[in-house]
Amino acid sequence: MQMHDILQQNPELWGIFTCAEEYGTAFRDGYDRFPHYMSNHREPFEPRASQYLVEQGYHPEYPDGQPFAVCLTHDIDGVYRFALSKGYATLSSLKNGALAGALASVRQLRSKKLPFCNFREIMALEEKYDARSSFYILALAPGDKDYTYDVRDLEGEIGMIADAGWEVGLHGGHRAYCDPQALVAEKRRLEGVTGRPVVGYRNHFLRFRVPETWEHLSHAGFRYDTTFGYADCVGFRNGMCHPFKPYDLRTGREIDILEIPLTIMDGTLDQYMRLDAGKAWEVTRRLIDATERCHGVITILWHNTYMEGEWLKLYENIIRYCREKGAWMTSGENIADLAD
Numbered sequence: 121m122q123m124h125d126i127l128q129q130n131p132e133l134w135g136i137f138t139c140a141e142e143y144g145t146a147f148r149d150g151y152d153r154f155p156h157y158m159s160n161h162r163e164p165f166e167p168r169a170s171q172y173l174v175e176q177g178y179h180p181e182y183p184d185g186q187p188f189a190v191c192l193t194h195d196i197d198g199v200y201r202f203a204l205s206k207g208y209a210t211l212s213s214l215k216n217g218a219l220a221g222a223l224a225s226v227r228q229l230r231s232k233k234l235p236f237c238n239f240r241e242i243m244a245l246e247e248k249y250d251a252r253s254s255f256y257i258l259a260l261a262p263g264d265k266d267y268t269y270d271v272r273d274l275e276g277e278i279g280m281i282a283d284a285g286w287e288v289g290l291h292g293g294h295r296a297y298c299d300p301q302a303l304v305a306e307k308r309r310l311e312g313v314t315g316r317p318v319v320g321y322r323n324h325f326l327r328f329r330v331p332e333t334w335e336h337l338s339h340a341g342f343r344y345d346t347t348f349g350y351a352d353c354v355g356f357r358n359g360m361c362h363p364f365k366p367y368d369l370r371t372g373r374e375i376d377i378l379e380i381p382l383t384i385m386d387g388t389l390d391q392y393m394r395l396d397a398g399k400a401w402e403v404t405r406r407l408i409d410a411t412e413r414c415h416g417v418i419t420i421l422w423h424n425t426y427m428e429g430e431w432l433k434l435y436e437n438i439i440r441y442c443r444e445k446g447a448w449m450t451s452g453e454n455i456a457d458l459a460d
Contacts, residue, residue: 124367124374126176127169136161136359137169138367142330149351151325152298156353164355165406170362170414180362180415182458186448188412191380191419191455192246192253192439193346195291195322198268198425199237236424239277243286249439251449254346255281256291256322259310265294266324275313282314287451289320290342297323297333297347303340319343320452322421326351326382331368331375338377344456346419349382352392354403357381361416363459378456383407385421386431397430404438412445417455 127134135141141161142154149155156164182189239255246253257278260267271278282288290310296303310318321342323333328347337345349357361383366375384407389400411418422435442449 123173123178123362123364126173126178129176130172133169133172133359137364138369139330139358140369143369151327151351153326153328153351154330156350156355156357159350161357161359164350164353164357165403165410167356167359167361167410167414167416169359170356170416171359173362174414178362182415182448184448186446188415188445188447189417189455190251190408190439190442190447190449191346191417191452192251192449193256193322193419193421193452194242194253195256195324195421195423196258197266197291197324197423199274200269237274237277238424238427239281242424242427243281243284245436246439246449249443249449251439251443252286252451252454253449254287254289254320254451254453256289256320257310258291258293258324259306259313260293261305261309267293271310271313278313282316287320287453288314288318289322289452290318292321292323292327292347294324294327297327297336298329300336300339303336307340307342317341319456321345321347322382323347326385331366331370334366334375334377334379335368338375342377344378344380344452346380346382346452348379349385349419349421351385351388354384354388354393354407356383356407356410361411361414361418363417363455378459380417380419380452380455382421383411383418386423386426386435390426390431397434401434401437404434405441408438408442408445412447419452 127137145154147158257271259271278288290307292303293306296306307318319342321337326347360381363378363380366379368375384404389395408418439449
């Protein structure tokens with residue numbers, strides 16, 4: 121029996137799974153997102169729809185009999201440290217008497233090095249735990265809103281990522297989630313750099329509309345999306361910790377794209393939920409354990425700019441914990457390949 125057929129047997133869960141409350145909703149936040157605080161689904165830490173699927177006999181399988189999967193992802197919003205922050209670092213070093221640190225900051229001010237272009241370091245950390253991940257790259261044109269770098273400047277880094285077996289996907293710009301022409305233009309721009317098809321997607325700021333964004337992505341030729349999660353709260357937005365094909369309540373048809381739902385974003389833990397690294401770990405571990413019980417997929421979003429200090433330690437703690445549990449830690453593309 122198919123996933124949709126099973127869930128339709130439970131009207132309450134079917135409503136949660138299909139996000140019925142988001143159709144025609146009057147209120148959305150400043151980024152045109154449906155926030156968790158407006159939702160009637162008050163148990164985001166429990167994957168209720170996935171739990172029901174498992175109770176009814178649904179049991180996905182992963183390579184080598186691994187018990188569950190972790191989809192590791194990174195949104196690359198920026199690769200340059202702003203000159204102001206560099207200057208502040210220099211002044212702070214001088215104030216604290218750290219001459220060596222000040223000199224290093226001055227050299228960085230003059231350097232063309234991309235300080236947050238730390239892809240090799242991220243990949244080395246993941247390789248240590250036999251993990252792979254996806255890097256979602258902005259492909260905006262000069263003058264576009266939120267343009268922070270030219271994707272062509274990253275051609276060498278992008279080639280290195282792909283050649284090593286990690287994934288390069290598109291990080292859709294400010295309007296791509298609701299503008300099919302912008303979406304296609306950005307996809308082509310990134311493919312012009314990668315020299316290969318781009319199959320995976322996540323939108324900037326998690327901007328998303330149910331079900332329109334799924335339709336746009338399907339028509340643009342993407343195989344999967346992994347935007348679908350709350351910005352203001354971690355957890356399971358529609359009760360799912362399994363990848364799924366969305367269902368359009370307006371047409372009564374399945375949409376031809378795989379959704380790998382987003383579970384945890386670093387900025388949600390830090391900026392929205394205001395958790396320190398210790399509390400963030402407690403919440404994250406709970407969500408990992410819930411996913412493991414359902415033999416599901418937990419999707420982690422860790423920006424390259426969060427790969428510092430306590431947040432870098434937390435990221436390593438997450439992948440270490442999942443490795444100890446025997447999880448398959450991989451990219452969105454590999455998850456999509458398994459679902460085909």
